Amino acid sequence: MDHLEKYPQLVPVFQDIENIISKDVYDMWLRPAQFEFSGTTLVISLPNQYWGNTIRERYENTIKDAFLKHLGIAVELVYQISQTEVPTVTSAQDVFSANVSQQPSIVKVNPFASRLNSSYTFENFIESPSNRFAYKAARAVSQKLGARENNPLVIYSSPGLGKTHLLHAIGNQILKDNPSAKVLYMSGEEFVSEYIESLQNKGHDSFRKKCRTLDCFLMDDIQFVSGKEACLEEFFQTFNALFESKKQIVLSSDRTPQQLEWNPRLSSRLLSGITAEIKRPNLETRIAILRQKRDSINFDIGDDVLAFIAEGIHTNVRELEGSLFRLVAYCGIHGVTPSIAIAREVLADILVSNNDLSVNVNVIKKIVGKHFNIKMEDFNSKRKTQSVAWPRQIAMFLTTDLTDLSLPEIGREFNRDHSTVVHARDMVKEKIATDPFFAAEINQIILDIKSVDNK
Ligand code: ADP
Ligand code: MG
Secondary structure: OHHHOOOHHHHHHHHHHHHHHOHHHHHHHOOOOEEEEEOOEEEEEEOOHHHHHHHHHHHHHHHHHHHHHHHOOOOEEEEEEOOOOOOOOOOOOOEEOOOOOOOOOOOOOOOOOOOOOOOOOOOOOOOOOOOHHHHHHHHHHHHOOOOHHHOOEEEEOOOOOOHHHHHHHHHHHHHHHOOOOOEEEEEHHHHHHHHHHHHHOOOHHHHHHHHHOOOEEEEEOHHHHOOOHHHHHHHHHHHHHHHHOOOEEEEEEOOOHHHHOOOHHHHHHHOOOEEEEOOOOOHHHHHHHHHHHHHHHOOOOOHHHHHHHHHHOOOOHHHHHHHHHHHHHHHHHHOOOOOHHHHHHHOHHHHHHHHOOOOOHHHHHHHHHHHHOOOHHHHOOOOOOHHHHHHHHHHHHHHHHHOOOOHHHHHHHOOOOHHHHHHHHHHHHHHHHHOHHHHHHHHHHHHHHHHOOOO
């Protein structure tokens, strides 16, 4: 975060923003900005007005929430257009702060930091057959906290399908109905790192207290608690303390409770409430989501273009949204009206990777090779050292997953027979199921593979 060099205290704030809005969106809109921070005012300098409008309309709430969460201040945002070639005589014309009042805004702060992102609500979540059960369960939970039949609520799905959105929506709804409710949103990774930190700083009691005296605990991506016995035990105790005092627990995971392979006592507790899967959205839903995002940013883009994007991206709502924003940014900056032709060009890499299911084996080898620092020829060589054998097994697994090739065909691509491919596939699958950090690494490799333009 070198654009924050002057303000190290802002690094965690902006890291959080990056996590929430995704790296792509952050890189596009916020990384190029310059910041000046003093008191409770953050001046954001940007290359043009369009840029400022975009941040104001889409990310201002997220930025404000992050400042409140990390620094406990209601930040005031001022946008400044920094065209270096046009000297700014007075900032009056260049500073625009439409919905930002000139006086520091007075925000009534619930003394308990819920860490919620107020831009994720039930109202802007599109209900569809693929998420209906999870959506209804989330609604029910927020209306009736801690009811035996709804506790815990466990939502699981592959990435980018709305788990985090629903968790925040539950929290925001609870606070809307009861502003003094104690709601805490935390990711599994935060739980692990804050727990470890609390042990080091002798802050264990306050960590415990924070997690165990809640009306509703929203924990995202609980798979990250796996693998560390002490953390899992701490989680188990937190869970029990809340559960036994009839407090609401909502959890999300990238796999089913059974696949987490936690100890049977904990697994059976996880399964004792509602377990809801979110599946991939169908075409109609994808179009509806894009329409809603278009309306929320108020940009003129035709339904035909939205349908074109929705047809090209099947698997992940985050990617769907990211594509829309990318197209909008391109059109805004170049002053052109979005069309299918422009979308095809601007989104070529993403649309191709989704349409073209048969990713090329060489691309897999190239990306895996780069990731593990091994050479292309090592994938087909007889070398058996672990530093080569393991990446090779990963590449074989990815080839079974990402291409239409048969097992014997894959064997030939790696100069091996098909039983070796089966073995590699099973080993890697097993590791993915038991090690969430490895699973995240593999997800990243898959994204890298898909983002290679392999036309
Ligand atoms: P996950 O936590 O499952 O990885 P997120 O909740 O982060 O997914 O969702 C990714 C993006 O897609 C978010 O910006 C979210 O608002 C959006 N999104 C996902 N599902 C929906 C939906 N049904 N309606 C509106 N937006 C959605
Ligand atoms: Mg998430």
